[in-house]
Amino acid sequence: MEYLLVLRLKMSSENNQIREKSPSESHAEVIVRMFPSDANPAGNVFGGEILKHIDMVAGIVAQRHSQSNAVTVSMDSVNFLKPVFVGNVLTLNARINYVHKSSMEIEVKAEAEDIVTGIKTVTGTAFVTFVSLDKSGKPMHAPQLSLKTDDDRTKFEEGKIRMEKRIKNRKN
Numbered sequence: 001m002e003y004l005l006v007l008r009l010k011m012s013s014e015n016n017q018i019r020e021k022s023p024s025e026s027h028a029e030v031i032v033r034m035f036p037s038d039a040n041p042a043g044n045v046f047g048g049e050i051l052k053h054i055d056m057v058a059g060i061v062a063q064r065h066s067q068s069n070a071v072t073v074s075m076d077s078v079n080f081l082k083p084v085f086v087g088n089v090l091t092l093n094a095r096i097n098y099v100h101k102s103s104m105e106i107e108v109k110a111e112a113e114d115i116v117t118g119i120k121t122v123t124g125t126a127f128v129t130f131v132s133l134d135k136s137g138k139p140m141h142a143p144q145l146s147l148k149t150d151d152d153r154t155k156f157e158e159g160k161i162r163m164e165k166r167i168k169n170r171k172n
């Protein structure tokens with residue numbers, strides 16, 4: 001009984017009254033130019049610089065979806081697939097895949113464009129988990145997802161499996 005009480009207190013009693021929302025309603029794209037201060041002397045952009053932009057665009061999606069403050073609790077499956085160079089235009093595309101209670105999985109894809117040749121290359125991917133917070137900083141339920149397309153449904157099922165693994169790993 002005591003245990004149940006503790007669990008209830010950990011989740012905000014503030015109710016998120018927002019209706020279900022589809023992933024397309026919170027989708028975000030951010031475009032940034034890479035400068036010498038973002039890179040090493042050979043012109044390769046730092047992984048940390050790219051992570052900063054991944055976190056930022058994922059945060060826009062999480063806050064658009066939850067219409068609340070939302071903070072990063074984990075980043076996983078971060079892959080730097082190809083280098084990003086000074087002068088490249090980096091486009092970061094982010095969408096929400098899955099909502100548990102307060103936690104949301106956001107998928108981010110980074111694509112670098114050589115602005116002279118016009119060649120675009122997918123350079124990175126990541127999953128970022130955000131938690132929706134109420135005004136006092138407690139985790140609060142985020143709106144559930146309304147799945148409109150086959151892609152939404154597939155990504156939701158895949159996101160659910162990944163989130164279950166994260167929850168399990170956290171308990172270990």
Ligand SMILES: CC(C)(COP(=O)(O)OP(=O)(O)OC[C@H]1O[C@@H](n2cnc3c(N)ncnc32)[C@H](O)[C@@H]1OP(=O)(O)O)[C@@H](O)C(=O)NCCC(=O)NCCS
Nearest residue numbers: 010071072073074100101102103129131137139166167170
């Ligand atoms: C967000 C925060 C308030 C949650 O507090 P907490 O004591 O971990 O709360 P809970 O254990 O009740 O977890 C709340 C939710 O976060 C999820 N969560 C927490 N840590 C997680 C992790 N590492 N990976 C995935 N999900 C995680 C839980 O699964 C739970 O999700 P659910 O509500 O959908 O079931 C707290 O972890 C925090 O403030 N972290 C710092 C966030 C921050 O400052 N980020 C910026 C980068 S430093």
